Amino acid sequence: MDLLQPLWRALVVFRVVTWVFAGFGVWTRWDGIVHPYGAVLQLAVMGVWTAVSSYGYSIRWGRRNTRLAFVDLIVTVGCMYATLWAQPLVDIRAGASVLTSVWAAGPVLALAISRGRDGGLLGAATISVALLSLRGIDNVSKILSNVQLLLVAGLVVGYAATTMRRAGERLRSAIAAESATAERLRLSRSIHDGVLQVLAQVQRRGTAIGGEALELAELAAEQEVALRTLMSPRPAVGEGDRVDLCRLLLPLATTRVEVVVPAGPVLLPAATASELVAAVKEALSNVTKHAGPDARAWVVVEEVGEEVVVSIRDDGIGTTPARLEQARVDGHLGVSQSIRGRITDLGGTVTVHTAPGEGTEWELKV
Template sequence: MPAPGGLEVPLWRAVAVFRAASLVYVCVVAIRDADRYAHPLAAGTLVLVMAAWTAVTAVRYATPAGRGWPLLLTDLGVVVAILLVTPWVMGRPALAAGLPTLPVAWLGGPVLAWAVCGGRRRGAAAALVLGATDLATRGVVTPSAFNGAILMLLAGVVVGHVARLAVTAGERLQRAVELEAATRERERLARDIHDSVLQVLALVQRRGAHLDGEAAELARLAGEQEVALRALISGSGSVVAGGTDAPVDLRASLGRYAGATVSLSAPATPVPLPAAVARELAAAVGAALDNAASHGGGRAWVLVEDEGAAVTVSIRDEGPGFAPGRLAEAAAQGRLGVAQAIRGRLADLGGTARISSTPGAGTEVELTVPRREP
C-alpha cells in the first residue's frame, strides 16, 4: 500500500533542487556584480547564509515531521530578513541602476514550500509577503521587478494546485489498493467457504428437508444461511458502509426485533439514515439481542436516540453480565460475535460500540453512528 503523502515526495525533492539551482545562480550574479555593491564582504556573508539555509531546508523538508508551521514560518522569515538587509549590502545606487536584488530567484523557495505543504492559498500568501517585501526594499518599482512578483504569485498558485491534486490522487490510489486487497481476500474466503461451510449447509438442508419437528426447522435455517452466505461471498449482498442511497427510517428496521421479550423505545418522529447504514446498524443491534437471548436471560430493552449529528441505539439486558476482559478472551478463542458482528460493523460505519457489563448486573451495549453528508 502506498504510504500516505507518497506522491508529494517528488514535489519536495523538486523544491530542494530549485533551491540549490537558484543558489548557484545567486553565486553567479554576486560574483558578476560584486564590484558594484556597497559592501561586497557582507554580500559574500549573505550568500553563505543562503547556502547554509538551503542545506537546512533540504534536510528538514525531506521528513514529514519537519514540514510544520515552525519551519515554514522560519523559512519565510529568513528570506524576508535577507531582503530587508539587501539595500544596505548592495547600496541604493546599485538598486537604482537596475541590478537584481541579492537573493534573485532564491527567494521563491519558501513560496514553493508553502504551496506544496498547504495548496494554492498558502502559496499565494507566501508569494504576496515576499513580493511586497522585495518591491518595498527596492525603493523604485520597475516593470521587471513587478513582473517578477507576479510570476512568483502565479508559481505559488499553480504549484499549490498541483500539490493538492497529488494529495487527492494519493488518497484515491490508497482506496483503490485497499479495495483490490479486500476483493482478493473475499475471493480467497469464498473458495474456502465454498469447499467447507456451504457444502455442509447444503447437506443439512437436503437431509432435513423431509423430516419433521426441530430437524425440519434446522434444515430450513441451514438453507436460508446457505443462500445468504452465497450472496455475501459473491458480492451481491455486500453493503457499502456510509452509502449514499435513499434514507430510510431506522425505527422500521428495528421494529422487527420488538416482541414479548424485547422492549423497543424510539422517537415519535422518523429517524432517517442511509439505507446501507440502517441495515448494518440494525444487524449490529440484532447481534446484540442474540447475545442477550443466549446469555442474558432473553429479556432486553432497546432505546433509540436521534441526537441530530449522530444516532445512538442502546441495548440493555438483565442477564448475569460478565467479568472485565471476557470479550478479549472470547476473541482470542476465535469467538468473534462481538468483535465482528457488533464492533466491526460500527467501525465500518465510522461509529463506535461501547460495551459495559458487571457480573450480576447485566450488560449494556451503546451503538453510535455519526450522520455524514453524502
C-alpha cells in the same frame, strides 16, 4: 506511493540551483557591492538554510509537516533583508539588486506543494510584500513582473499539487479495494468449499428431521446467507464523502429478506446513505413485528434520473392507511419518525401501499 515526491525533489534542485545563481550574481557584481563580505555572509546563511531545507524536503517528516515550509518562508524573508549587510537601503531603492534573487521563490513553491493553491498565494504575497518594502513604493512598476511570476507560480504549482494529492488518494483507495476484493475472492473459495457446504447440509438435514432440528436448520440458513453476503465480490466504491448505498444494504439480506441492487454503485453522501439505511431497517423491523411469522420481504434499489428509489415490499398480512395513522396518534413513532421523518429531513418523499391480505410496500425517494 507519494505522487508529490517528484515535486519535492524538483524543489530541492530548484533551491540548490538558484543558490548557485545567487552566488554567481554576487561574483559578477562584486565591484559594485558596497560591503562585499556582507554579501559573502549572506550567501553563507542562504547556503546553510538551503542545505537544511533541502534535507527537510527530502524526508517524509519535512514533506508531511507544513511547519517547515512556513519556517522556510520566514528565513527566506530574513535573508532578503540581509541584503542590507551588503548594500544600503538607498542603493537598493536606487536600483541595486536584492541578492537573494530567484532563490526567494523557494518557499512559495514549498507552500504551494504542501498547502495547495492558498499556500502558494500566501507565500507569493509575503515575498512580494518583503520585496516591495525593500524596493520602495516608488518602484512598484519595476517589481510588478516579479510579483506576477510569484503569484502565477504559487497558483499553478498549488493547483497541480492539489490535483496530484487527490489522484494519490484515489489511487490508494483503488489499490485497497482491489486488494480487498482479491482477498475476499480467495476466502470465498475456501468458505464455499467448506463452511457453506456444511451449513447447506445442516439446513437440509434439519429441515428433513424436523422438530427441534428445524430451528437449527433456520439458523444455518441465516448464517449461510450472511456469509454469502459478506464474501460478495462487490468492490468498495466511494468518492470523497460519497459511499455506495448498495454495499450498506446488502448485509440486510437474510433467509426471509432478499436485497436486489444494480450492478454498478449507487453513490450518495455518507450522511444521506446512513439515514436511508436506517429507514430501511425500520421498515424491515415492522415486517418482522407485524407482517406475520412466514412473511418474506424484498428490498430493491433503483436509480431513476437524479433520484434514488428504495422499495421495501413484503407478502405479509398488510394493514390500512387508517391504522398507520392511528398508530402515530397513539404514540408509535416507528413509521412517522424513523421512516417518514428521516426521508423528509433528506428532502425526499415516502409512499406506502398496503391493504389487508396484500402485504405492504414502502417507496423511499431521495
